[in-house]
Amino acid sequence: MGTRENLPALLRVLSGERLDPPPIWIMRQAGRYLPEYRELRTRAKSFLDFCYSPALATEAVMQPLRRFPLDAAILFSDILVVPDALGRKVWFVEGEGPRLEPLIGEQRWSFGEAEKAIQRLAPVYEAVERIKAAIPAGTALIGFCGGPWTVATYMLQGRGGDKDEARRAAYQRPEDVDALLSLLAEASAQHLAAQVAAGADCVQIFESWAEGLSQPLFDRLIIKPTQQLVKRLRALGVTVPIIGFPRGAGLLIAEYAQHTGIDAIGLDTAVPSAAALPSSMPVQGNLDPQLLVVGGDALRRGVEEVRERFCGTPHIFNLGHGITPQASPENVAELVRLVKGA
Numbered sequence: 001m002g003t004r005e006n007l008p009a010l011l012r013v014l015s016g017e018r019l020d021p022p023p024i025w026i027m028r029q030a031g032r033y034l035p036e037y038r039e040l041r042t043r044a045k046s047f048l049d050f051c052y053s054p055a056l057a058t059e060a061v062m063q064p065l066r067r068f069p070l071d072a073a074i075l076f077s078d079i080l081v082v083p084d085a086l087g088r089k090v091w092f093v094e095g096e097g098p099r100l101e102p103l104i105g106e107q108r109w110s111f112g113e114a115e116k117a118i119q120r121l122a123p124v125y126e127a128v129e130r131i132k133a134a135i136p137a138g139t140a141l142i143g144f145c146g147g148p149w150t151v152a153t154y155m156l157q158g159r160g161g162d163k164d165e166a167r168r169a170a171y172q173r174p175e176d177v178d179a180l181l182s183l184l185a186e187a188s189a190q191h192l193a194a195q196v197a198a199g200a201d202c203v204q205i206f207e208s209w210a211e212g213l214s215q216p217l218f219d220r221l222i223i224k225p226t227q228q229l230v231k232r233l234r235a236l237g238v239t240v241p242i243i244g245f246p247r248g249a250g251l252l253i254a255e256y257a258q259h260t261g262i263d264a265i266g267l268d269t270a271v272p273s274a275a276a277l278p279s280s281m282p283v284q285g286n287l288d289p290q291l292l293v294v295g296g297d298a299l300r301r302g303v304e305e306v307r308e309r310f311c312g313t314p315h316i317f318n319l320g321h322g323i324t325p326q327a328s329p330e331n332v333a334e335l336v337r338l339v340k341g342a
């Protein structure tokens with residue numbers, strides 16, 4: 001016990017080791033591409049009810065682990081439980097995605113207090129405890145939250161899609177938007193700290209909408225709030241590795257890697273190499289998710305390209321974004337075989 005070899009492979013890479021083959025998990029590995037998830041999903045009235053059921057959330061996490069020898073489990077939840085806990089109404093439209101009552105258009109924005117909000121997420125932390133008890137010992141458990149800007153875009157616009165309205169709000173109501181980002185950084189830090197207290201081995205910040213920002217806006221909307229989140233998480237006594245995933249950051253990814261305080265970085269499919277990153281920083285990614293729809297030779301080539309791209313770096317094999325509902329479980333099984341060389 002306690003020796004390096006007993007540490008899950010994912011945590012070894014996060015502490016800077018290079019492993020061959022690399023550990024692998026799949027972004028959004030529980031979900032609609034699995035028929036057993038689609039069946040399970042019918043047992044809850046709404047998607048948020050599903051997320052707030054520790055039993056259903058635990059079962060959803062276990063489903064991909066039963067099929068594939070993955071090196072990590074990720075909490076089953078959503079980035080939008082934080083706005084829900086802050087008192088903004090959140091619902092999911094079948095086949096379309098999340099909806100919220102948009103802040104844009106409201107004269108005065110008011111939210112619940114972060115600490116009270118996090119107390120409302122007790123079922124999520126209960127799910128973390130159950131998942132931790134259910135997964136095999138060598139499997140690392142990842143907790144997560146959305147990046148402050150990504151969550152703010154949903155709150156501002158009330159939905160996904162292009163982020164034009166959210167960006168306009170950042171110019172037109174700077175004090176309000178900065179206060180919202182600061183609240184989200186605080187609430188997210190508390191949310192992650194509670195997940196770690198319940199058993200998460202590391203955490204990931206999903207900044208899925210880091211794209212399309214000028215450098216000054218990137219600094220203000222992404223770097224600064226993420227710095228606040230990371231600093232606060234450390235001040236709360238949390239020492240586990242933090243993976244940041246600034247999807248679509250482009251050339252600004254180097255700034256994100258250097259200035260936010262994260263320990264490892266998730267790379268989207270378009271990142272060509274680790275050259276722009278601090279040399280010892282563990283990287284995670286970045287296979288094109290569409291290859292899990294396509295399969296065959298294209299998948300095999302894609303896996304080789306990713307392996308080569310990061311062969312000199314501590315690397316966690318993953319996709320460049322979430323797996324899609326069209327992906328086939330057979331292709332996922334083949335991917336894991338290819339990476340593990342079995």
Ligand SMILES: Cc1c2[nH]c(c1CCC(=O)O)Cc1[nH]c(c(CCC(=O)O)c1C)Cc1[nH]c(c(CCC(=O)O)c1C)Cc1[nH]c(c(C)c1CCC(=O)O)C2
Binds near residue numbers: 032
């Ligand atoms: C942007 C974002 C969201 N949620 C998430 C992100 C960041 C990652 C990314 O960029 O893909 C993160 C997320 N959402 C979900 C998980 C846990 C599942 C897992 O990773 O194994 C995680 C880590 C479940 C989910 N979250 C959602 C589903 C599908 C809803 C259902 O099953 O009814 C699942 C399984 C709904 C959701 N939630 C969100 C969207 C845009 C949607 C609709 C589109 C979609 O389905 O992918 C917001």
